[in-house]
Amino acid sequence: MVSGTCFAEWGNNVVCMDKNAQKIDGLRKGRMPIYEPGLDELVEHNYAAGRLNFTCNLAEAVTGATVVFIAVGTPTRPGQGDADLSFVYMAARELASLIADDTVVVVKSTVPVGTGDVLQTIIGSARKAGTFSVASNPEFLREGVAVSDFLAPDRVVIGVEDERANRRLIELYDSTTALRNTPVIVTGRRTAELIKYAANAFLATKITFINELADLCEEVGSDVKELALGIGLDRRIGTSFLMAGPGYGGSCFPKDTLALLRTAQDYGVTLGIVEETAAANDARKQRMAQKVVEAFDGDIDGLTIAVLGLTFKADTDDMRDAPSVPLIKALQRLGGHIRAYDPVGIENAAMVLDGVDFFEDPYECAWNADAAVVVTEWETIKKIDLAQLKQHLRQPVLIDLRNILDTEAAEELGFRISAVGRPASPDSSLQEIGKRRDRQRGFKTERVDPFSIAIREK
Numbered sequence: 001m002v003s004g005t006c007f008a009e010w011g012n013n014v015v016c017m018d019k020n021a022q023k024i025d026g027l028r029k030g031r032m033p034i035y036e037p038g039l040d041e042l043v044e045h046n047y048a049a050g051r052l053n054f055t056c057n058l059a060e061a062v063t064g065a066t067v068v069f070i071a072v073g074t075p076t077r078p079g080q081g082d083a084d085l086s087f088v089y090m091a092a093r094e095l096a097s098l099i100a101d102d103t104v105v106v107v108k109s110t111v112p113v114g115t116g117d118v119l120q121t122i123i124g125s126a127r128k129a130g131t132f133s134v135a136s137n138p139e140f141l142r143e144g145v146a147v148s149d150f151l152a153p154d155r156v157v158i159g160v161e162d163e164r165a166n167r168r169l170i171e172l173y174d175s176t177t178a179l180r181n182t183p184v185i186v187t188g189r190r191t192a193e194l195i196k197y198a199a200n201a202f203l204a205t206k207i208t209f210i211n212e213l214a215d216l217c218e219e220v221g222s223d224v225k226e227l228a229l230g231i232g233l234d235r236r237i238g239t240s241f242l243m244a245g246p247g248y249g250g251s252c253f254p255k256d257t258l259a260l261l262r263t264a265q266d267y268g269v270t271l272g273i274v275e276e277t278a279a280a281n282d283a284r285k286q287r288m289a290q291k292v293v294e295a296f297d298g299d300i301d302g303l304t305i306a307v308l309g310l311t312f313k314a315d316t317d318d319m320r321d322a323p324s325v326p327l328i329k330a331l332q333r334l335g336g337h338i339r340a341y342d343p344v345g346i347e348n349a350a351m352v353l354d355g356v357d358f359f360e361d362p363y364e365c366a367w368n369a370d371a372a373v374v375v376t377e378w379e380t381i382k383k384i385d386l387a388q389l390k391q392h393l394r395q396p397v398l399i400d401l402r403n404i405l406d407t408e409a410a411e412e413l414g415f416r417i418s419a420v421g422r423p424a425s426p427d428s429s430l431q432e433i434g435k436r437r438d439r440q441r442g443f444k445t446e447r448v449d450p451f452s453i454a455i456r457e458k
């Protein structure tokens, strides 16, 4: 959806094809199949301009096209860990006889190394060699900010094996790369395929690193947010993807780390760091319920817990591998009743969660609950009125798994609050003891804004 729409935005004629007639029908009527900020306006505008069309008919989509993108799903094969490539192969088989000579078939789906070679053979069995190209063009956009990630990428990666594909893809991306001086990395197909997995595995590792440090921070009385800034301002490290939380989820990191491990295994290579990342993240997601239980001395049987945020991250309705799911299931197993709030994810959440009362309003969700647990960093939750939240809760217990609430303000209102990578209980924290001592002496605790230091040093 995002790639097709943005290609149209650059002035290309685009036809998006899907086998799901309901989706295509909806799109023609202006109904988006996914929640993605900014996408609906762009679709509407390009559809009205006649540059963007939708069809269920593959022949209609690919006949006469100079470039055909395969952007189907490559989910994890249940119990196997590797990517299920059946949709990719099916698309290749079906389009092989329909494309015109000179067409470049580009794989946008995230696929293991060597998939392009297989596609070359599949399409080659229906066409003369040399009359078509197969290229790889991995996508690095993030859900929630997908449109701006696509229109203004950090880099474009193109994996090609011939000049036709090289030229065609460079031309296609010229609208953004020339304008913004965006680096275009042209590699062989196999390298491009691997770049995608390496990027996701690296980012997943970065998150897991900060999450493990967060655990240590909790024990020693340090603050992981300040720690992340303290290391992240070193340009070699970078501040992004250092937000500690309940573990990464979504349709990409969990799936892609597993698929990369499977590739490594197939080739007899050990990727120990990625192995550890995948295992640590899984364990972390299972462990988050513990934070809630600890707030009640180990027993939540019969208590009502308000879960604020269900989707795997903000600005999406995607529930795939969302940390809220293992958390809620574990709390239910321990006898907790769950009320849950999400601004856009309820419909998808209801398909994977049982026995949960859903609310579109966070305060209503908190009504008469014994604790509120923040799981997704939605703006509506960041901006929640803590005093009002406290009035709705039965007990003033707040567990912030995203570190987005103002801990000090919450404490001042009388909340018992615990967060991630910050001292669990105010009383056991050296930092808090220091702050209390200062208050007793009549001092206001001054916190130095680390950004101001960075600016001064510059």
Ligand code: UGA
Binding pocket: 110, 139, 140, 141, 142, 143, 144, 200, 203, 207, 240, 241, 242, 243, 244, 245, 246, 247, 248, 249, 250, 251, 252, 253, 256, 312, 313
């Ligand atoms: C990810 C990559 O960031 C994209 O570059 C890539 O194109 C995409 O996968 C893909 O392969 O299609 P996405 O899954 O949409 O994008 O979302 P992210 O923003 O990367 O977040 C993934 C998970 O990591 C979320 O659960 C998020 O909450 C978590 N996260 C992210 C953290 O816990 N801490 C952070 O600092 C950043």
